[in-house]
Structure formats: C-alpha cells, structure tokens
Amino acid sequence: MPVSPITLFFDFASPYSYLAxxxxxxxxxxxxxxxxxxxxxxxxxxxxxxxxxxxxxxxxGEYARIDLARSARYFGVPYALPxxxxxxxxxxARVLLGLQRANSPQVAPWVRAVSAAYFAEGHxxxxxxxxxxxxxxxxxxxxxxxxxxxxxxxxxALKDNVERALRxxxxxxxxxxxxxxxxxxxDRLPQMERWMTARF
Amino acid sequence: MPVSPITLFFDFASPYSYLAxxxxxxxxxxxxxxxxxxxxxxxxxxxxxxxxxxxxxxxxGEYARIDLARSARYFGVPYALPxxxxxxxxxxARVLLGLQRANSPQVAPWVRAVSAAYFAEGHxxxxxxxxxxxxxxxxxxxxxxxxxxxxxxxxxALKDNVERALRxxxxxxxxxxxxxxxxxxxDRLPQMERWMTARF
Numbered sequence: 593m594p595v596s597p598i599t600l601f602f603d604f605a606s607p608y609s610y611l612a613x614x615x616x617x618x619x620x621x622x623x624x625x626x627x628x629x630x631x632x633x634x635x636x637x638x639x640x641x642x643x644x645x646x647x648x649x650x651x652x653g654e655y656a657r658i659d660l661a662r663s664a665r666y667f668g669v670p671y672a673l674p675x676x677x678x679x680x681x682x683x684x685a686r687v688l689l690g691l692q693r694a695n696s697p698q699v700a701p702w703v704r705a706v707s708a709a710y711f712a713e714g715h716x717x718x719x720x721x722x723x724x725x726x727x728x729x730x731x732x733x734x735x736x737x738x739x740x741x742x743x744x745x746x747x748x749a750l751k752d753n754v755e756r757a758l759r760x761x762x763x764x765x766x767x768x769x770x771x772x773x774x775x776x777x778x779d780r781l782p783q784m785e786r787w788m789t790a791r792f
Numbered sequence: 793m794p795v796s797p798i799t800l801f802f803d804f805a806s807p808y809s810y811l812a813x814x815x816x817x818x819x820x821x822x823x824x825x826x827x828x829x830x831x832x833x834x835x836x837x838x839x840x841x842x843x844x845x846x847x848x849x850x851x852x853g854e855y856a857r858i859d860l861a862r863s864a865r866y867f868g869v870p871y872a873l874p875x876x877x878x879x880x881x882x883x884x885a886r887v888l889l890g891l892q893r894a895n896s897p898q899v900a901p902w903v904r905a906v907s908a909a910y911f912a913e914g915h916x917x918x919x920x921x922x923x924x925x926x927x928x929x930x931x932x933x934x935x936x937x938x939x940x941x942x943x944x945x946x947x948x949a950l951k952d953n954v955e956r957a958l959r960x961x962x963x964x965x966x967x968x969x970x971x972x973x974x975x976x977x978x979d980r981l982p983q984m985e986r987w988m989t990a991r992f
Contacts, residue, residue, distance in 0.1 A: 786866065
C-alpha cells in the first residue's frame with residue numbers, strides 16, 4: 593500500500609521551520625515517505641491564535657535566541673539569525689507554488705535554497721534580486737519567477753494554503769501532518785519518527 | 793569539583809511540568825546532579841509574557857491535548873488531563889517550600905506525589921483534604937501542612953520564587969537551568985543531556 597507523504601506547513605521566515613527543512617528530507621527517506629511542502633504565511637496564523645512572533649515576545653524572545661542557536665548546533669545545521677528579521681515571504685512562497693504547479697524537479701531544491709539563503713547566508717529573501725539569483729542557480733528565468741509572483745491564481749493559492757492550514761489546526765510552524773496525526777515543532781521529529789514506525 | 797544541581801522551575805498544574813517531574817530524576821542521576829525544585833505559579837509568568845494557558849488558546853489548545861497525551865505515551869508516563877483544570881497550586885507549593893526549609897527527606901517524594909495525584913490519578917490538588925491525604929502517606933501531619941500553608945514567610949517565599957523565575961528569564965514551565973544555561977520544555981531534555989556531557 594503506498595504511504596501518504598509527510599505534509600510540512602512552514603513559513604520561509606520561521607527559523608524553526610528552517611531547521612525542520614534541513615532535517616525533514618532525511619526523516620522522510622528513512623520512512624519511505626515523500627514530502628508535501630506547504631508554504632504558508634505565519635501572520636494570519638498568529639492572528640488566529642492570538643500569538644506574536646516568538647522573537648518579539650517578552651522573556652520568550654530572549655530565550656528563543658539562545659534556543660535557536662543551540663538547537664542548530666545540536667542538529668549540526670549552520671544558522672545565524674538574519675537581519676532584517678522577519679521579512680516578507682509571500683514572493684518566495686509564490687515561486688514555490690509555481691514550481692509545484694509546473695511539477696518541476698526544483699521544488700525541494702527551491703525550498704532548500706531559499707531557507708538556507710536567509711538563515712545560513714543572511715540574504716534578504718524578500719528582495720526580488722535575491723530570488724532571481726537563487727532561481728538562476730536552479731536554471732529558472734527571472735521572467736518566469738516574476739510571472740509566478742504576479743499570477744492571480746498563485747496569489748490565491750497561497751491564501752488557500754493559509755486557510756487550509758487553519759482548518760487543519762496549524763497553530764505555528766513548522767507543523768507536520770502524517771496520516772492525519774499532527775506534530776508541531778522541529779522538536780517533535782523524534783515522536784513523529786516513532787509514530788511512523790510504531791503508531792504508539 | 794562538585795557540580796551544581798539542575799534547577800527546575802515548575803507549576804504543579806502544568807501538564808508538561810508533570811512529564812518533566814516524571815523524567816528529571818533519571819536524567820539527574822545519569823549526570824550525577826542533584827535537583828533544585830523551584831515551585832512557581834504560572835499566572836504571573838503568563839502576565840509577564842502576555843501568554844495565556846496553552847489549553848485555552850485557539851488552535852494551540854486543541855493541539856496541546858493531542859500532544860500531551862501522545863508525549864506521555866512516548867515517555868511511557870501515565871497521564872490524563874484532569875478535571876477541573878487548571879487548579880490553584882499555591883497550597884501544594886507552600887507545603888513543598890515548608891519541606892525544603894525543614895530539610896525534609898520528603899521534598900522529592902512530595903513533588904512526585906502531588907503531581908501524580910493530579911495528572912495520573914485525577915485528584916484535585918487545590919483541595920486541602922487531598923493534600924492532607926498525600927501528606928499522611930509521607931508521614932506528614934495535617935496540622936504541619938496547614939501551618940506551612942498559613943506561614944507568612946512561606947507565602948512570601950513563594951512570591952520570591954516567581955520573582956526569581958522572571959529575573960532568570962523563565963517564560964513557561966517546565967524550565968530548567970543548568971550552570972546558567974536555560975532549557976524550556978520537557979522536549980529539551982535531550983539537548984540538556986548533551987549539554988551536560990559535551991557543552992556543545
């Protein structure tokens with residue numbers, strides 16, 4: 593029986609999402625699963641939960657800076673909190689949606705490239721020049737990237753992703769769903785792995 | 793060189809604190825550390841961070857119910873979300889402070905007994921009868937328990953714990969500090985263990 597993919601809801605500006613992106617492909621491979629990448633915008637999710645970005649919260653923000661840097665070391669992932677932070681990610685997300693609609697083999701490479709550009713290399717991924725340069729390395733034309741970013745259907749699909757996330761109970765990012773079982777946070781990967789193996 | 797204890801800030805009504813209480817003694821033993829139990833009240837911490845109890849939050853509350861039950865299974869710990877939830881925990885915390893002041897050997901047993909009574913057995917730990925019954929099993933007189941609960945110095949010490957927690961950056965519970973390194977959440981125990989071993 594074919595197994596369903598791991599669905600990963602993420603925002604390109606979420607640092608814990610970045611860590612998840614760095615780790616999830618190995619996890620999926622170990623369990624013979626694909627990955628359904630679902631780019632969302634955390635702004636509307638925070639509006640629904642009443643939350644603010646972690647980094648901006650009293651006490652939690654200071655802790656999060658320590659925890660993010662240490663978590664990256666723990667997982668062996670290069671990481672630095674970029675400036676400016678956070679940035680708008682709807683253009684990067686729209687390009688991903690364009691690649692997905694085109695059934696492009698560059699879907700996962702785009703996710704990897706954009707997230708690493710921001711959190712490992714400090715490039716501003718809200719900047720179209722950055723997206724064009726990242727696209728060029730994957731063989732994508734700047735005109736194609738601009739067309740996806742301006743496409744009304746793709747704009748609408750990104751809003752649909754956010755609605756779908758809220759309906760699915762997504763309360764933050766990264767958020768994983770495997771066979772209807774929800775897992776919130778990169779720290780839930782060990783539970784998710786045991787769940788895929790043993791349905792404990 | 794003697795090592796410092798693991799400091800654990802917790803609220804007796806916090807379900808993730810309960811999981812931490814069930815796990816921390818084994819962790820401490822593996823690393824030849826003692827445990828400094830610091831009972832706090834999450835209400836003032838939530839006021840400082842602008843947070844509400846997890847269970848009451850839109851989306852997060854529903855997820856938390858799933859995650860708590862699954863986390864308990866993952867760790868092999870008996871657990872059921874009690875009714876009523878949450879409850880007032882200042883009396884249970886004051887008894888713990890009284891035991892600590894008396895250098896009683898019943899400090900850790902009291903922490904274990906109160907948290908298990910609430911989250912494994914469903915007893916209302918805001919109820920003095922419950923505390924008396926739990927105390928009786930540990931050889932504590934009801935009159936002694938009542939005296940601690942009414943002691944102005946102990947009442948003041950509990951407030952001091954909350955102030956100390958906020959100064960230390962405690963943004964939720966359970967919150968661990970080891971040699972000045974902060975760890976928030978029972979899901980950070982693996983990082984804390986590696987940190988105690990390797991200072992990564």
